Amino acid sequence: SSQWGYDTDNGPDHWHKYYPIAKGDNQSPIEINSKDVQHDPTLPPWSVAYDPGAAKTILNNGRTCRVVFDDTFDRSVLRGGPLQGNYRLRQFHIHWGSSDDHGSEHVIDGVKYAAELHMVHWNPKYSNFAGALKQPDGVAVVGIFLQVGNTPKPEMKRILEEIDNVKTKGKEAPFTNFDPSILFPKSRDYWTYHGSFTTPPCEECIIWILLREPIVVSPDQMAKLRSLSINAETEPVRPMVDNW
Ligand SMILES: Oc1ccc(S)c(O)c1
Numbered sequence: 342s343s344q345w346g347y348d349t350d351n352g353p354d355h356w357h358k359y360y361p362i363a364k365g366d367n368q369s370p371i372e373i374n375s376k377d378v379q380h381d382p383t384l385p386p387w388s389v390a391y392d393p394g395a396a397k398t399i400l401n402n403g404r405t406c407r408v409v410f411d412d413t414f415d416r417s418v419l420r421g422g423p424l425q426g427n428y429r430l431r432q433f434h435i436h437w438g439s440s441d442d443h444g445s446e447h448v449i450d451g452v453k454y455a456a457e458l459h460m461v462h463w464n465p466k467y468s469n470f471a472g473a474l475k476q477p478d479g480v481a482v483v484g485i486f487l488q489v490g491n492t493p494k495p496e497m498k499r500i501l502e503e504i505d506n507v508k509t510k511g512k513e514a515p516f517t518n519f520d521p522s523i524l525f526p527k528s529r530d531y532w533t534y535h536g537s538f539t540t541p542p543c544e545e546c547i548i549w550i551l552l553r554e555p556i557v558v559s560p561d562q563m564a565k566l567r568s569l570s571i572n573a574e575t576e577p578v579r580p581m582v583d584n585w
C-alpha cells in the first residue's frame with residue numbers, strides 16, 4: 342500500500358518503491374560528529390519574525406502531531422544563517438521514540454535524543470509549497486532536539502495540552518495565538534547542511550538548521566506524546582511512537 346508508515350511492512354526500507362529519491366545521495370537524517378564539522382565564519386546568525394496570529398490548527402495525521410500556520414503571505418518568516426531571503430513558516434511537527442533513550446532522527450556525536458521537533462518553512466520565490474519541494478533551496482527546517490529532564494521548558498505545555506483534542510488519526514482542532522519561537526533554546530548555535538524530508542516524499546529540497554542546544558521536556562510530557570494514536574477513533578488502538 343502506498344500508505345507509508347514506520348511498520349515492518351511500510352517503513353523506511355519500503356519508501357523508495359513509491360518515492361525513489363529515498364535512495365538519493367542527499368537524504369536526511371544524518372549522523373553529525375561535531376569534530377568533523379567545518380566552521381564557516383562567513384555564516385551570519387539566523388533569525389525569525391513570527392506572528393502568533395498565524396497559528397491555525399493542530400492535527401493528528403496518523404504519523405505525527407502537526408501545528409499548521411497561515412503561510413499565504415510573509416507573515417511568519419525565518420531568515421539569515423545559510424538562507425537567502427525570507428522563508429515562510431508552514432507547520433511544525435515532532436518525531437519521537439517509544440522510550441526516552443531514542444526518538445530523534447539526527448544523531449549528534451552518537452547521541453539519540455528522545456524527540457526532534459521540525460519547524461518547516463518554504464521559499465516564497467517558488468509560488469507554493471509543492472513547487473518549493475522540487476527545488477534544492479525550496480524548504481528550510483529548524484530542527485530542535487528534545488531531552489528528558491526534570492526542569493521542563495514551560496513553553497511546551499500548550500502543545501501537550503492540545504494533544505487531548507487530537508488523539509486519533511484525522512482529528513484536527515483549533516490552535517491559535519501561538520509563537521513557536523518560544524520553543525527555541527537559549528543558544529542560537531546551529532549546524533547546517535543540505536538534505537531532505539525525513540519522511541515521504543523524501544524530496545532533497547531542505548536546508549537544515551539543526552540547533553545544537555536541546556530543550557528539556559518532562560517524562561510526563563513524553564508520555565503524553567506517546568499517548569497519541571496512529572489509528573482512527575473507530576479502529577483498534579495503535580500508539581504513535583517511533584515515528585522517526
Ligand atoms: O514538510 C515536511 C514534512 C515532514 C518533514 S520530516 C519535514 O522535514 C518537512
Ligand SMILES: [Zn+2]
Binds near residue numbers: 434436459539
Ligand atoms: Zn520531520
